[in-house]
Amino acid sequence: MSGESGRAGAELELAAHVIQLVRELAGREAEAEVNVRHEAEALTRFANSAIHQNVASASTGVRLRLHAGGRTAGGSTTLNSADGLRTLVERTLAAVRVSPADRSWPGLAAPAPLRLSAGHPGSGERSGLAFGFDEATARADPSERADRVRDFVRAADGLETAGYCRTVYVSAAFANSAGQAVEGRTAEAAMDGIARSGGADGVARLAAARLADLDGAVLGARAAAKARAAREPVELPPGHYEVVLEPDAVRDMLENFAFFGFDGKAHNQQQSFAEPGREQFDPSVTIVDEPLGSRDEPAADLPFDEEGTPRRPLVLVRDGVTTAVTHDRTSAAQAGTESTGHASAVSRSWGPHARNLRLEAAPLLGAAPGAGGTGAIADSARPLISAVRRGLLITDLWYTRVLDPKALVITGLTRNGVWLIEDGQITSPVGNLRFTQSYPRALAPGKVLGIGAETVLLPESWGRARYAAPALHLAEWNITGNASG
Template sequence: MSLDIVRTGAELELAARVVELVRSVAGPSAEAEVMVQHDAEALTRFANSMIHQNVADAVTTVRLRLHLDGRTASGSTTVVGADGLRGLVERTVAAVRLSPPDATWTGLTPPTPLHHSAGYHGSGPQSGLDFGFDEATARATPAERASRVRDFVRAAEGLETAGYCRTTYCSAAFANSAGQAVEGRTAEAAMDGIARVNGSDGVARRASGRITDLDGAALGARAAAKARAGQSPIELAPGRYEVVLEPEAVADVLDNLALFGFNGKAYAQKQSFAELGADQFDPSVTLVDEPLGSRAEPAPGLPFDDEGTPRESLVLVRDGVTRAVTHDRTSAAEAGATSTGHASPASRSWGPYPTHMRLEASPAATEPTLPPAGPSSPTAESARPLVARMERGLLITDFWYTRVLDPKTLVITGLTRNGVWLVEDGEVTAAVGNMRFTQSYAQALGPGQVLGIGSESVLLPDRWTGTRYAAPALHLASWNLTGNASG
């Protein structure tokens, strides 16, 4: 069960066909935009240290948004034959005639060429078919995924393991009645696994645009080392602690900053902490949304959004100064800005947000040279120099069950997970039981609060929001631990 690769250009043909159907059914005054997206996912899942599931799924979805006589309606279908497409158009035309007037309609994206990434080798200005796309990842076989699971399990050396290795492929095209027509495709591989011993869990995750970058043995060894080091935890009193967050925990910080802070709708409605031009973060912080990927982490998304707007790198924060938020056409009009290419089906209600955000790593030359970590060390290599600087604080692997208490100040509550350790004089001295925290993520990264950033940003698997983050380890002056997870 390898992934289903669609013939190049097939989605663009479908999109153009729907636009023509709209003209024939609704007349030349109708404004239509069509997104055709083929998604394929193959998953090899393991539990109790053995593979128990190998599945693959593929579906093509056609989404139509129609504006006619001052009214707007949307529809979608997964039936892509002639009858299915005509039915979609006829249903959407009927719906638009019953919809209320739409005063927020901003019109269609005009014909605009795509932005090319550094690795682009395509031949046409409107084609995004070679934006860092790795054919081998898109066509990965069950055996290739299983070999990485085998390496993970063996590296755990007898500990109970569970997790998955996954490959995904997406090809899509957009066309509208204003003449915009673009296409692109992406592929990604990801692995997420835990090792467990005596109730102690260790985790290791990685994603990449190339399946060859996934090292199951390295991930399994890291998860096992964390699980072994997490046994017999002590309990600490609540309070403010200096912390080193490993990339998995930093990804949750970035996720909430993206959804609630750099969201163009939240910003336009004054529900975001973001203040353009203000020194809101420590000068060491630079945040960039990179939908086209980079040479360091070639895992691009589609080179255009659901409104056909081309995507490109967007600097959100530069040297601590907030520079931008993300917009679709609706939030951009409300804020007096321009679309940054972040429209999605969710953006029309939830708001547009960054989907490929990277916290820039620090130059490696600024970090002390340390001997290699021993096999029992719970600290990831990229976090070790940060831990070595800490007099007394906590090393935290992961967060979960995080919930927003105040979106304006981005106060979050949640729990630690998969390993917490007390650090004294630069050395890990004891495992610590999981704790609850209540912390403003924006304030935690504020001026003077960031004591260090790791030298490597790690690309992590997508989250429930469909977003991907490249995160280094992060050394923070203060994190508010409010109680033990046990009570």
């Protein structure tokens, strides 16, 4: 990825050029918005405790959305020559002429400055190029990722390991025919690995805006400790169990909240549980979307969305009360409000989703984001276990699927370590379990018995979103069977 971060300004020039082509070919009556995104991703995979794949890719894509004569069409290209961009405009204009009428077109974002990064006062000039960006992560080479894999494998001390370490650099720009023109860049890193012992798996994962914050030895030691502690599990019957969810499991809850709960399109269609102004969660629960980072972490995302709307922190739940849902310009217009800066390339179809949710940790001086410790139990979960009379410690949730989007009833499996807790002590590992649980109901008033004091930044299971999660002590979790049935 070396040298990729020296592209500042190139994307904005491309975007401005496409806007000029639209004016020449479609006239000033056409409304146009252009996204130019240069993305470089590098991935180092390991299995059987050895690196088996190192891949890297870099590309610059241009997306055009054009609205003319009451119709809308979009197009994209990676051919960034003068001829390639002209062809993009010509074929998008041709597509507009045969598209159906677009009665939900919300118009273009007006010119607006980008906002300051919450974690880096004074860094937010209009260009957005200094929003907590880490140059070293953007320039990371394969040896730096390999070093972390080596440390992970060594720390597992002979256990079989597998996983990945990745770095991503993005430089992007947006321009529209209404005069909005912004640019920004971001970098991120993530590591996710498992260790296996006697058929039992342990996991450790972490996301960061700086590759330097990923310690392969810490992660490998934690994965190995969990695997060793999970050997020879017992089976438990179905039932409603008190649980302590480690941050990895809470990450799955936040991901489903983002995609199905706080989605403004789903809310407009009455397919979301969210009711702004109502106390739907325990008073201890506050959930914030933080695309501009925090005082502990550089910016998590670009400072603008796919429609050029400046991003900002958005409180979705405050002290148990649902306060907002996420909107792009289309869902906002339908709701009679303003965009919250959550437009994506597919948000008009699939809904606008938050990508940087944080469930606020319990206030405790000295608590800070981290990797969750090197033992079998995440640091954020340790103090919560002592308050459990009889229940379960659950590391991770996976293969989760929505059964009822309105109530956000989820079914899925536990993974990578489950233990029985009796009288505040872990007494036995437990085999993986199937559950069926409404996520909002699990966090309802009176159901949250404790929140850990440390949040852990975790990568999304399949994309590049980041979630900051503490451990949770919950009064009830509905176990419906063992993993085999």
